[in-house]
Amino acid sequence: MDERIREHAEVLVDWSARIESGDDVVMAVSGGAHELAVATAELLGERGANLVATYSSGEVQRAYLRGHDDEFDADPAHELALFENADAYLALGGGHNTSATADVPGERRRAHARATEEIREVRLATDWVKTVHPTRSLAQQAGMAYEEYQDFVYDAVLRDWESLADEMEQLKRIFDDGSEVRLVTEDADLTMSIEDRTAVNSAASVAYDSHNLPSGEVFTAPYATEGEVLFDVPMTIRGKRVNDVRLTFEDGEVVDFAAGQNESVIADVLETDDGARRLGELGVGMNRGIDRFTDNILFDEKMGDTVHLALGRAYDANLPEGESGNDSAVHVDLITTVGEDSRLEVDGEVVQRNGRFRWEDGFEE
Amino acid sequence: MDERIREHAEVLVDWSARIESGDDVVMAVSGGAHELAVATAELLGERGANLVATYSSGEVQRAYLRGHDDEFDADPAHELALFENADAYLALGGGHNTSATADVPGERRRAHARATEEIREVRLATDWVKTVHPTRSLAQQAGMAYEEYQDFVYDAVLRDWESLADEMEQLKRIFDDGSEVRLVTEDADLTMSIEDRTAVNSAASVAYDSHNLPSGEVFTAPYATEGEVLFDVPMTIRGKRVNDVRLTFEDGEVVDFAAGQNESVIADVLETDDGARRLGELGVGMNRGIDRFTDNILFDEKMGDTVHLALGRAYDANLPEGESGNDSAVHVDLITTVGEDSRLEVDGEVVQRNGRFRWEDGFEE
Numbered sequence A, B: 001m002d003e004r005i006r007e008h009a010e011v012l013v014d015w016s017a018r019i020e021s022g023d024d025v026v027m028a029v030s031g032g033a034h035e036l037a038v039a040t041a042e043l044l045g046e047r048g049a050n051l052v053a054t055y056s057s058g059e060v061q062r063a064y065l066r067g068h069d070d071e072f073d074a075d076p077a078h079e080l081a082l083f084e085n086a087d088a089y090l091a092l093g094g095g096h097n098t099s100a101t102a103d104v105p106g107e108r109r110r111a112h113a114r115a116t117e118e119i120r121e122v123r124l125a126t127d128w129v130k131t132v133h134p135t136r137s138l139a140q141q142a143g144m145a146y147e148e149y150q151d152f153v154y155d156a157v158l159r160d161w162e163s164l165a166d167e168m169e170q171l172k173r174i175f176d177d178g179s180e181v182r183l184v185t186e187d188a189d190l191t192m193s194i195e196d197r198t199a200v201n202s203a204a205s206v207a208y209d210s211h212n213l214p215s216g217e218v219f220t221a222p223y224a225t226e227g228e229v230l231f232d233v234p235m236t237i238r239g240k241r242v243n244d245v246r247l248t249f250e251d252g253e254v255v256d257f258a259a260g261q262n263e264s265v266i267a268d269v270l271e272t273d274d275g276a277r278r279l280g281e282l283g284v285g286m287n288r289g290i291d292r293f294t295d296n297i298l299f300d301e302k303m304g305d306t307v308h309l310a311l312g313r314a315y316d317a318n319l320p321e322g323e324s325g326n327d328s329a330v331h332v333d334l335i336t337t338v339g340e341d342s343r344l345e346v347d348g349e350v351v352q353r354n355g356r357f358r359w360e361d362g363f364e365e
Helices: A003-016 A034-047 A058-067 A077-084 A106-115 A117-124 A136-142 A146-157 A161-177 A263-271 B003-016 B034-046 B058-067 B077-084 B106-115 B117-124 B136-142 B146-157 B161-177 B263-270
Strands: A024-030 A050-056 A088-093 A127-132 A180-185 A188-193 A200-202 A217-220 A223-231 A235-237 A240-242 A245-250 A253-258 A279-285 A306-312 A331-337 A343-346 A349-353 B024-030 B050-056 B088-093 B127-132 B180-185 B188-193 B200-202 B217-220 B223-231 B235-237 B240-242 B245-250 B253-258 B279-285 B306-312 B331-337 B343-346 B349-353
Touching: A003 A034, A003 A127, A003 A146, A024 A034, A024 B077, A034 A050, A034 A088, A034 B058, A050 A058, A050 A088, A050 B077, A058 A106, A058 B034, A077 A117, A077 B024, A077 B050, A077 B077, A106 A117, A136 A146, A161 A200, A161 A217, A180 A223, A180 A331, A223 A331, A235 A263, A235 A331, A240 A263, A253 A263, A263 A306, A279 A331, B003 B034, B003 B127, B003 B146, B024 B034, B034 B050, B034 B088, B050 B088, B058 B106, B077 B117, B106 B117, B136 B146, B161 B200, B161 B217, B180 B223, B180 B331, B223 B331, B235 B263, B235 B331, B240 B263, B253 B263, B263 B306, B279 B331
Parallel strands: A024 A050, A024 A088, A088 A127, B024 B050, B024 B088, B088 B127
Antiparallel strands: A050 B050, A180 A188, A180 A343, A188 A223, A200 A217, A217 A279, A223 A245, A235 A240, A245 A253, A279 A306, A306 A331, A343 A349, B180 B188, B180 B343, B188 B223, B200 B217, B217 B279, B223 B245, B235 B240, B245 B253, B279 B306, B306 B331, B343 B349
């Protein structure tokens, strides 16, 4: 076994999920994630945790959903009980075909999601972590050779997370103390309020309210957005390739938009509900182990020298206790690079310029 | 997909497990059983059942057990809750290596089995069915080519179960009404009491108290065994090849034994406890879809023209309500063919002679 698979499992079990002796763990194994499952199971045994492995196969899920009609039982008791009694949920992604469920009707999928909402909430109340094992299918989606893609994934996952967490803490504090963020690039000049919002130092660990491995971003929930922004990173949204999305905001709402390709996808997103026209997230990518875009949001939005904004739902972790933020059925991330001729300001002070943070060598005041 | 995989799933879901709308089903998928899992999931969807798929990989299990020490938590809450709330449990066997857990220390394995005894009991209280998907690994164990083995498995599984159940009912009635069974072959003359015992018509369906697919045997719990028997079918017991096992019974207990190979394995079995020296089962194989021995008890003991006897634990289903039968930590099946020059008598009446039952063409009184 590639030694990096064992290292990946160690980061997952110890740094990310903080598994301890006696923890009841559900490990969901995607069709192509067998080797990571083996390495993770061994560590779970070493830590004295209790393991239930579930089979998270896209093809099994497709067959079940296509066989079923649109009427699903609400929150089946056996699945609900499994997660109600679980301390942690480790989702090991990585299948053999990223389009494995492509021919499941959208309405079927949504009906199932609605019927199992309580299960999802109970699962998200555990110490859950989502990661991926590098498969040939994901390499193909990224347009990369298999071994090249393995290197890419492990560069992103096998970081010195403790020191990255310390670095990200600096940006979190600036956001927490600040009132207004301004993003300026060659094709953007956008201001957002972040007053009274709490930033999350997303350091790939449940100890940081962070549930993705890799992670490496600081995010908050902006509002009262004004100005224009161009997202220069191409993405697949709802199965369609979208690029050069341009949004214009007034009074916190999108009032104009355009896209270089599949503009109708953006129109569909914006028409979902009122909240879909407002931002739910401002995130700053700080994982310099990620050196390219691979059309996989788990990686893309964490890449160093990028900023992403999401239309739609805000995360509770960013809001004052008991307050609710922007509400929407969607949360669609869009990404812009922040390299040459760009800057991020908080209350008029430059925090990042031309891809260098204030505390880094090469930062120009 | 091979159409026989879908037919296998249909027998499993409809005939064997009797799945109905609203049933909460746990489907355990072995490493090589993906295709059967897909076909089964589609049918579970069609029937309106609720599915949790678990990953029953020998390699994951090995890694977990080897990582762990010998101290396991008793019946972890999440796994217990899953099965307490399940109506049915479908175990889809078929891995990539029948020796996948060969280097797990026996004591580790036993410690884990002891710690999870309640989970096992709760699981066996559901409508559980065990079957196998034909894999290359199982073909290899059987000494057969892959396609040849697929034909073998589907011949055994895709029977007219309803009509086989009707036929087996005749033998069940004879056993239920009878007091004494006598088995005579060239190398056996054995009598057993079956007075007050109830035979099970094991027709591969929970509706018949039968939990194996394929099945096709009638079995009961004999006692007061007297005489001698030679088991001419070779088997692997505790990882060792055993053949030509000869047992001599007096007053229901083994008083002498021999074997053509690895006799010490039989000695070990007999020394387990008192119950290991008495019989727990007499079974008559009646599945004529099984035409050869493949060193897999799921198939071997159901083959037509065979009789098997098990040393050790008796099944409750064979006993009067509330009564307990022979008790032991083991249940080890041994098989003899009953072709030429053999007969099975109940209370002096011949039921099967030279491989023909009383109700079959070619039976000689």
